[in-house]
Amino acid sequence: MLDINGAVEAEWPDEGVAAHYGDPVREQRGMAEGQVLVDRTNRGVVKVTGPDRLSWLHSLTSQHLERLSPGRTEQALILSPQGHLEHHLSLTDDGAATWIHVEPHTAKALVDYLDSMRFMLRVTVEDRSAELGVLTLAGPLPAEGGVLSNTYAGGARPVLADGVGGRDGVGGRDGVGGRDGESEVAAVLDGPFGTDLIAASDAAARLAAAYPVAGLWAFEAARIAARVPRPGLDTDHKTLPHEVGLIETAVHLNKGCYRGQETVARIHNLGHPPRRLVFLHLDGSADRLPAHGAPLTHPDGTQVGFVGSAARHFELGPIALGLVKRSLDPGATLLADGIAAAQEVIVAPDAGANVKVTLRRDSVPQPPAGRRTLLSSGGRLMLRKALLAAAASERIRQAAMSAPGAQAIVGRYVAGESSEGAVAVARALRSAGLLVTLDYLGEDTTDARRASATAAQYVHLLGKLAVEGLTEGGAVEVSVKPTAIGLLLGMNDEGAGAGRRPPDSGEIGVRIATEHLERIVTAARDAGTTVTVDAEDHRTTQAGLRVAAALRPRFGSLGSVLQAALRRTEADVRELAAPGVRVRLCKGAYAEPASEAYDVRHDIDKSFARCLRILMAGPGYPMIATHDPRLIAITRSLGLARPAGSFEYQMLYGVRPDEQRRLAASGAKVRVYVPYGGDWYPYLVRRLAERPANLALFLRSLGSQS
Numbered sequence: 005m006l007d008i009n010g011a012v013e014a015e016w017p018d019e020g021v022a023a024h025y026g027d028p029v030r031e032q033r034g035m036a037e038g039q040v041l042v043d044r045t046n047r048g049v050v051k052v053t054g055p056d057r058l059s060w061l062h063s064l065t066s067q068h069l070e071r072l073s074p075g076r077t078e079q080a081l082i083l084s085p086q087g088h089l090e091h092h093l094s095l096t097d098d099g100a101a102t103w104i105h106v107e108p109h110t111a112k113a114l115v116d117y118l119d120s121m122r123f124m125l126r127v128t129v130e131d132r133s134a135e136l137g138v139l140t141l142a143g144p145l146p147a148e149g150g151v152l153s154n155t156y157a158g159g160a161r162p163v164l165a166d167g168v169g170g171r172d173g174v175g176g177r178d179g180v181g182g183r184d185g186e187s188e189v190a191a192v193l194d195g196p197f198g199t200d201l202i203a204a205s206d207a208a209a210r211l212a213a214a215y216p217v218a219g220l221w222a223f224e225a226a227r228i229a230a231r232v233p234r235p236g237l238d239t240d241h242k243t244l245p246h247e248v249g250l251i252e253t254a255v256h257l258n259k260g261c262y263r264g265q266e267t268v269a270r271i272h273n274l275g276h277p278p279r280r281l282v283f284l285h286l287d288g289s290a291d292r293l294p295a296h297g298a299p300l301t302h303p304d305g306t307q308v309g310f311v312g313s314a315a316r317h318f319e320l321g322p323i324a325l326g327l328v329k330r331s332l333d334p335g336a337t338l339l340a341d342g343i344a345a346a347q348e349v350i351v352a353p354d355a356g357a358n359v360k361v362t363l364r365r366d367s368v369p370q371p372p373a374g375r376r377t378l379l380s381s382g383g384r385l386m387l388r389k390a391l392l393a394a395a396a397s398e399r400i401r402q403a404a405m406s407a408p409g410a411q412a413i414v415g416r417y418v419a420g421e422s423s424e425g426a427v428a429v430a431r432a433l434r435s436a437g438l439l440v441t442l443d444y445l446g447e448d449t450t451d452a453r454r455a456s457a458t459a460a461q462y463v464h465l466l467g468k469l470a471v472e473g474l475t476e477g478g479a480v481e482v483s484v485k486p487t488a489i490g491l492l493l494g495m496n497d498e499g500a501g502a503g504r505r506p507p508d509s510g511e512i513g514v515r516i517a518t519e520h521l522e523r524i525v526t527a528a529r530d531a532g533t534t535v536t537v538d539a540e541d542h543r544t545t546q547a548g549l550r551v552a553a554a555l556r557p558r559f560g561s562l563g564s565v566l567q568a569a570l571r572r573t574e575a576d577v578r579e580l581a582a583p584g585v586r587v588r589l590c591k592g593a594y595a596e597p598a599s600e601a602y603d604v605r606h607d608i609d610k611s612f613a614r615c616l617r618i619l620m621a622g623p624g625y626p627m628i629a630t631h632d633p634r635l636i637a638i639t640r641s642l643g644l645a646r647p648a649g650s651f652e653y654q655m656l657y658g659v660r661p662d663e664q665r666r667l668a669a670s671g672a673k674v675r676v677y678v679p680y681g682g683d684w685y686p687y688l689v690r691r692l693a694e695r696p697a698n699l700a701l702f703l704r705s706l707g708s709q710s
């Protein structure tokens with residue numbers, strides 16, 4: 005695809021494919037919003053045939069492949085005898101052959117190694133890199149129509165070799181024949197950022213006519229932002245799988261022996277891999293990116309690791325991955341090739357340890373249960389745990405709330421401490437064409453007077469909004485946290501205060517919260533607007549839904565919030581997808597136990613997409629609360645089938661404000677969630693935990709106080 009106008013060839017290790025096609029930022033944006041075609045034909049392609057192929061690959065690699073079913077994608081590693089990473093394989097099987105793609109320039113070495121291990125088995129290994137390559141359809145899947153839909157050039161759909169299938173819109177045995185009876189698209193794999201097609205080179209031109217194209221810079225920026233390491237760039241000759249977080253994706257921990265397995269098992273049992281992968285937020289004022297392999301240094305001048313891959317991300321700015329010594333302080337700011345870099349933990353310093361480290365972890369003071377923010381990996385867990393543990397300290401809370409520098413960050417997310425400030429922000433947002441929901445900050449109230457005062461504050465606010473004409477048609481509504489209006493009352497004080505609540509809040513709390521909510525909902529109805537009941541941690545989910553359900557027969561517009569992170573939510577969504585019911589769907593802002601919630605970002609996103617489809621196909625009023633470009637794109641396409649105005653997007657005050665305006669300008673209903681009040685600290689901590697770059701700024705502002 006280098007012959008496409010404007011194509012600029014990438015440098016090592018990606019020679020032969022385009023870095024970009026003239027506008028790398030637009031290409032990234034395109035990839036975030038819809039499907040784009042990325043030329044990765046420089047990757048190596050290996051085909052393995054023969055009846056023994058799966059059991060043989062099973063014995064050589066880190067993955068359980070013996071019973072790999074046709075069409076399924078797996079990642080597998082080939083390790084050195086010392087457990088160092090040698091090859092990272094993405095593979096699928098079509099019932100007759102296993103198709104593998106690997107890093108550029110490595111197929112020959114892989115084939116040589118595999119050939120050397122054949123020992124009379126019925127397998128054949130071929131390096132097919134010369135005539136086949138990887139084409140990736142990256143970006144959100146279309147809402148309907150499957151991976152390739154009908155947009156493939158000329159309406160002809162790519163065809164797969166017999167036996168591969170199971171992908172909507174792809175497959176079949178009826179189409180274009182390829183070389184030696186093979187199809188033009190030899191295999192389809194699930195990649196981390198879309199669909200990888202192993203295809204003949206002429207497929208590239210045909211797909212490029214049907215899809216927008218994006219260069220490898222866009223793909224790499226998305227990969228780095230997703231914290232996915234790339235072997236060869238983010239690893240070196242002595243990298244262990246635990247160090248770079250490949251255990252979850254490419255290693256099966258309960259399979260038989262393979263080369264390097266002893267090292268994997270040892271680290272799994274004892275922990276302490278020597279190094280760990282980190283995500284780096286780079287100082288945006290530098291006009292260059294750090295060079296690959298450049299040293300990562302501590303402020304005291306000692307080298308602590310090296311820079312892997314780096315990119316300019318269209319939203320995050322300059323970012324990189326690095327491999328550092330395990331013992332490095334996760335809070336230290338580093339220099340990456342001379343550029344200031346804030347670390348975010350990807351692989352936790354104790355990664356891989358099981359029993360022993362679990363015990364050690366237990367001795368570390370924990371943040372209050374349910375008050376931890378949502379995480380996607382052990383590493384992020386560490387950072388957020390540290391943040392939320394710090395957040396639980398009264399001393400830090402006081403320092404944060406009085407730090408002059410911190411106010412600038414607070415002001416980005418919170419509309420001041422008074423209802424006047426909130427009303428002013430609501431007015432400004434209304435004049436920009438946006439809808440608003442106002443939240444009076446405060447949660448976990450264990451004081452009956454405070455719960456009652458919170459309800460009174462809402463009633464007062466609604467009166468003010470009505471006088472200003474802002475509540476008309478529900479343009480400005482309110483959001484209420486059940487624990488702010490008494491859901492926790494009547495519980496054992498010790499338990500509530502320490503965040504160790506009983507599995508569900510007691511009857512007294514439910515009754516009090518219901519009474520207060522009724523006051524608020526009545527005031528809202530009188531003002532001509534609506535109320536939405538926020539969702540908090542899973543221990544309050546059932547009770548919060550009960551409170552809303554008790555009032556909904558009399559107040560039909562009372563909304564509820566459901567969190568895609570919780571395993572129960574799909575069932576809750578089905579139950580609430582009833583005529584006219586207002587349901588806000590969000591990812592969920594609390595860290596929850598794995599028994600209750602998905603703890604991998606990808607699984608949460610998938611759950612969100614499933615719930616989204618149910619809501620958007622149903623007769624209720626969906627309120628889709630996310631800033632995630634992919635989920636917004638899916639919502640947009642599902643929305644095409646709904647009557648105009650029958651759903652809305654929701655975003656937080658201060659998060660992606662340009663996108664809020666852009667969506668509203670395109671005719672969509674967009675509501676901004678605006679918190680206000682003096683008790684902004686826990687809310688701010690949740691927002692910072694979602695965006696560690698802001699955390700670095702915030703901590704700097706605390707530092708500048710002294």
Ligand code: FAD
Nearest residue numbers: 538539590591592593629630631632654655656677691695
């Ligand atoms: P993410 O994957 O977290 O973010 C996607 C992208 O959005 C990021 O890449 C980034 O570009 C941008 N982004 C996200 N957060 C930030 C940030 N803080 N600063 C800057 N950029 C950011 N959670 C609950 O548990 N209960 C609720 O009742 C609830 N109500 C909500 C109401 C609204 C209107 C919204 C928008 C969210 C609500 N949430 C609630 C929070 C929600 O659960 C998520 O924690 C939060 O929205 C981040 O998830 P995301 O969908 O934006 O996706």
